[in-house]
Amino acid sequence: MTETNPVPVSVIGLGAMGSVLATALIENGHPTTVWNRSPEKADPLVEQGAARATTVTEAVQASPLVIVCVLDYKAMYELLDPLCDALAGRVLVNLTTGTPEQAREAAAWATHRTIDYLDGAIMATPPAIGRPDAFLLYSGSQSAFERHEATLKLFGDASTYFGADPGLAALYDIGLLTSMYMSFTGFLYGAALVGTADVKATAFAPYVESFLDGVVRGGMGQLAQQIDEGHYPDDASPLAMQAAGMTTFIKAFQDEGIDVEILQHIKGLTDRTVADGHTKAGLASLIEQIRTRRL
Ligand code: FVH
Numbered sequence: 001m002t003e004t005n006p007v008p009v010s011v012i013g014l015g016a017m018g019s020v021l022a023t024a025l026i027e028n029g030h031p032t033t034v035w036n037r038s039p040e041k042a043d044p045l046v047e048q049g050a051a052r053a054t055t056v057t058e059a060v061q062a063s064p065l066v067i068v069c070v071l072d073y074k075a076m077y078e079l080l081d082p083l084c085d086a087l088a089g090r091v092l093v094n095l096t097t098g099t100p101e102q103a104r105e106a107a108a109w110a111t112h113r114t115i116d117y118l119d120g121a122i123m124a125t126p127p128a129i130g131r132p133d134a135f136l137l138y139s140g141s142q143s144a145f146e147r148h149e150a151t152l153k154l155f156g157d158a159s160t161y162f163g164a165d166p167g168l169a170a171l172y173d174i175g176l177l178t179s180m181y182m183s184f185t186g187f188l189y190g191a192a193l194v195g196t197a198d199v200k201a202t203a204f205a206p207y208v209e210s211f212l213d214g215v216v217r218g219g220m221g222q223l224a225q226q227i228d229e230g231h232y233p234d235d236a237s238p239l240a241m242q243a244a245g246m247t248t249f250i251k252a253f254q255d256e257g258i259d260v261e262i263l264q265h266i267k268g269l270t271d272r273t274v275a276d277g278h279t280k281a282g283l284a285s286l287i288e289q290i291r292t293r294r295l
Contacts, residue, residue: 020126123137132157133156142164235282
């Protein structure tokens with residue numbers, strides 16, 4: 001997608017991610033100014049056509065749209081807090097990973113300084129940036145998103161704006177990544193178990209893929225509906241039955257000398273949910289225990 005008059009953009013932070021973001025902008029005709037703490041990381045981008053800023057202030061002043069993608073929020077504030085006058089009136093898109101609370105604090109920090117703040121979360125690895133399936137999540141200033149949507153979609157066409165609460169992008173980010181970590185970790189546990197009989201992980205993986213595709217993907221909608229309604233009807237696989245099954249799973253892992261901590265945790269959630277009376281409900285009812293803070 002090439003715009004008629006591509007907006008000038010400044011990219012601050014040229015690590016693995018910031019560099020590919022800058023490349024996507026340069027390749028799509030945006031006048032792009034770059035700055036990085038270690039200046040040599042700007043060299044390849046300058047060769048591609050970017051303008052080098054020698055100071056962060058110079059980078060900010062070069063464009064109405066400023067994108068920051070650094071290691072963490074501490075680094076972001078170290079760089080930008082001293083530059084509030086230069087940032088005032090510009091759009092700041094922060095693609096640094098953070099918590100929802102950090103995003104909300106940053107939005108308040110920005111609003112106080114008349115900076116138009118959009119928070120973003122990148123759901124892609126650097127090589128995937130710009131691919132049609134890549135997506136980023138945005139929340140915060142709606143006007144900033146709408147004004148720069150075409151530019152921001154250069155990074156990932158499937159990108160989505162979630163609304164004015166600046167913490168939403170980070171919430172979705174962490175929710176999605178948690179789902180990913182737990183899915184992959186589940187596979188690792190399964191692979192460790194079948195591996196005790198010399199079954200290769202590559203032989204096991206297609207069964208897991210098919211099982212996840214069918215049972216897990218197929219059941220997600222029903223789980224979600226029950227969670228939203230806060231109503232957990234009798235299930236064909238009632239929790240009381242599942243709790244007994246989990247005891248068997250744990251024994252199978254213990255027999256092979258494999259770590260059972262995660263399974264025991266899930267069993268604990270299940271037992272407490274059953275004790276709360278959800279004996280005939282399905283897995284969705286575990287959310288009541290998951291929501292309960294345990295110190
Ligand atoms: N890479 C990825 O797969 C993930 C995908 C999802 C989103 N993350 C987040 O993106 C942020 C940046 O990640 P990155 O991959 O670019 O990280 P690095 O290559 O390690 O580059 C870090 C940049 O941050 C600069 N930096 C660090 N501390 C400071 C500081 N105190 N002052 C100024 N800049 C700082 C660093 O500069 P330098 O070390 O090159 O001088 C890099 O430019 C991150 O939030 C991921 O969670 C990426």
